Amino acid sequence: MAYLEVTPIAYTYPETTNCNNYLNNGSIRLNTNHQKMRIVTLWALVLFQLGVLFGQTSLEKINLNPGKYAIGFKHYTTVDSTRTYQIKNEFNNQFIYRPIPVSIWYPADLKKENIKPLTVLDYLEVLKEEEEWENLPNEFLLDWFPYLWNTPQNKAHLSENARAFPEVHFLDDTFPVVVYAPSYQASSIENFALFEYLVSNGFVVISSPSRGTDTRQLEGGTTKDMETQSRDVEFLLKEIHKYKSIDPDKIALMGFSFGGLSNAITVMKNRNIKALVSLDGTERYRYDVLEKSAYFNLNRLNIPYVHFAQKEIPEIVLKEDKIPEELNYKFQLYDSLQYSNAYSYKFHDLSHSYFSSYGVLFGNRDKRQDKSDDKIMASYNLLSMYTLQFLNATLKNEVSAKKFIENTPESNEISKKMKKSLTKEFNYKDFNDLALGQGYQDLIPLYQQTLTKHPNLELQEWMLNKLGLRLSFGQKRIEDGINVFLLALHIYPNSANLYDSLAEAYLIKKDAKNAIANFKKSLELNPENQNAIHRLQQLKN
Template identity: 55%
Template sequence: MNTNRFIMRLTILLFLIFLQTNSIVSQTSLDEIDLDNGKFKVGFQHYTSYDSTRTYSRVFDYTNKKIERPILVSIWYPTEQNVDDAEPLTVLDYLEILKEEEEWEHLPNDQILNWFYYQNTPANQRLLTEKTTAYANVEFVKGKFPTVIYRPSFQASSIENFALCEYLASHGFVVISSPSRGTETRWFSSNNAKEIETQARDTEFLIKEAGKLSFVDYEKIALMGFSFGGLSNIIVQNRNDNIKAIVSLDGTERYQYESLEQSPFFDAEKIDVPYAHMAQKEIPETVLKEDKVDSELNTVFQLYDSIVNSKVHRLRFHNLTHSYFSTLGILFADRDKRQDKSDSEIMESYKWAAMYTLNFLEATLNKDKKALGFMENSPENNGVGKKLITQKIKQPQKQVFAFQDFNQLALNQNYENLVQLYDSIAEKHPSLEIPEGNLNVLGLQLVFNPETSLQGINVFLLATKLYPNSSNLYDSLAEGYLFMGDKAKAVENFEKSLKLNPQSQNALHRLQQLKK
């Protein structure tokens, strides 16, 4: 049973990178991560919700029964409740959630290390008893907090990065996660495109779930994903305007750009929010050869090259291999003596990855100037040891917002509230120019069509606000009112046109006719 399940987890090409052959057992503890928690205590809740629009089967029930798709939700959040008399969660408490998500709810706890690929060593047994910084089911703190939707790696648990999630919650963020499950059952199919879409829909379910929580600031939502979770997060951002930032923990979008291209929703130009990608160390030549891994994985990042409309932070962590971007990875994964650093070096880099994640979220969601400076600094100026991290920052290309772009947005809202639309666009694009002649032609095209006459008037009202000294625009606005039968407003605007240009023959002629 264990062997079959292990094989199923290797159905993706990228898992060649993550194999831990020639391994040695890690000797770590939570204390060695040494994360500096913030001012809040951390609350944790876990519950099951259901997506009634999709069906699902429990794979090991061996029945044909279909149920509504279960979404197991884990939430870390700030709390100010007095927890002096409470006991924090242990690592074992989290792994009991892993049992539930793997649909082995009744598995005895003394079998966890054997069952889920972790060596049943005395060191790992001690890890299970270690205390975390989260408290179950304590009160939510009052107020609204920026929120991070976390997507796990390939078929992984919602709690795979619990130390990072606790760390963010202690600094005033809400983190919401669910397990990475296949479309039909717990296991992924061989259809990558289908499974990416399933993960994206699960994420969108969590975004809606976040909207039900009184302490979530729905205007400040970011996505964070590890490995396979990074792929689906790109799709979610492409089709959800309320996403404000993306954090990728060695996300597979770096390695499988072709999987993104299979989605009808993907468009690199739609990535218009800040994006931070944290990558593993270069894979050594020995590992490339022995594991038959394409060497281009060390150098090619097609998505990074394709992003033009957002700021991108690209960081490479020279002491981290892929597995160690997750809490369970740094605690339990066996070390590969061909490439892995020492436990202390891995822990130090994981801490820096957490710090960069926090500062990126503070900078993008909370507009914190100190955090923005941290992200702009070189790693050395942030106190990072030499050769631990290298960073590239790519600025968005200057966007040219053309009249056609403005007109498309105006059309989308039926040419209503055009002044507010113009102001919002001008704030993002200070160099915005809306030519007077274009507005005049568009307004006349609309106003002389009986079905869109009022829309044409709205265009002229914007035009005269932008060009208040244009005799021609007031003349056209007056013609529009005259076409619609509003003689009083026609006279008023012909007179404005004539005042600006006393030689306007059309205004003179029209006023003579209207005043007979």
């Protein structure tokens, strides 16, 4: 092999510790000098030497019983022409528009006959493309990407059947969508087993790889890396509008490891997200990276949020790998949230690596802390079930799912904590949402009812006047504007300006009688109102 690139994958601890620096701070490049290759490869292997046990896992043993929907899968690459990018493996100075590989799983209509499901190897073909080694022969696959590890057990995974079918038709219906952000510099398909499970239960999942700003490599988990991945997530939020089968009003973000950090900042920028799922997300471990963003605003993370955390890290691992002990108990983001229904679950049989399908199937086991393969697979199954229930509760509003999330007791496999959102002060925007919801009809009774619940509500005169005019200037919403002015005059009965504006609305409606009456009322309150004087002169002629 002329060139080997080891892509960093956060499969031990999430972008936090010295023991993972070699995984998280760029690529290890090995040249054709065989001696150097052996030395560097040996160095990389020694970092795992403390406890490597190869796994005995399979998709079948994970036992994710599917729901009622067949699963379709498409993968394609589009471009973001607002950004440039360089294929570093090509060793030139050429920049292209930023490629965005897109993987999408969806409820499918299986009209074609004799369709074979994807295999694990088919998914790894996507990995090769996203790693910019699309022409790599499959025989080199497990050697080329060392985080897959070339073992007999891992070779056996390649022929396993997944549940998704390639390039089949979307089912003719609409479904909530989960936009997924992968872990540090990882592939869009790293959690394919979980995605298939969610889709079989009536969701669409869309994902793109985690990659650096200018090249495939990230800089080491910086704020810039986070915001680059956030922009890629935002690109997918635009991409979903291409699909008629996706309900754009029911969107959740989900991310593993570094993807959780990127999603947190995306929610702070985007008000259309309805729920946030974090698979041991790095927002727990690198709060400082989140805080450095110009978009950081805790008050804007006010949607249902769940964080699924890894098991307690044993003392021997903390000591030998120089991991801060506070990672076992500190969670600054969760503790700081005020306006979100927030949930935190700790899975006692999962260390960080096993929050992805890749980790469960291909990851090495650390004998210092990892449980048996059976327990790891059972815990991943439990993680998938809790994820589904949370999404059913937040995007589908299912009562049984809400009860599950709220009331499921702790067990030997899982512990939890939760807190309810504080009630934000009800303001004029909240009232306007209510008014809009009932088509700006019966606003005075609505105001009176709302005032009994929220006695501190203040609808300022200037705001009501501006809203009334804005609505009135739209030909199809004149009545809405008039209703706003009537409410405003109920609150401010001595406002000459409001009567003047209401009169203008009646003029737009071509109701001269009411226009004249309100201009006269305005003049009674303010004899110097030149607009009312001028308008009344016009209306006399």
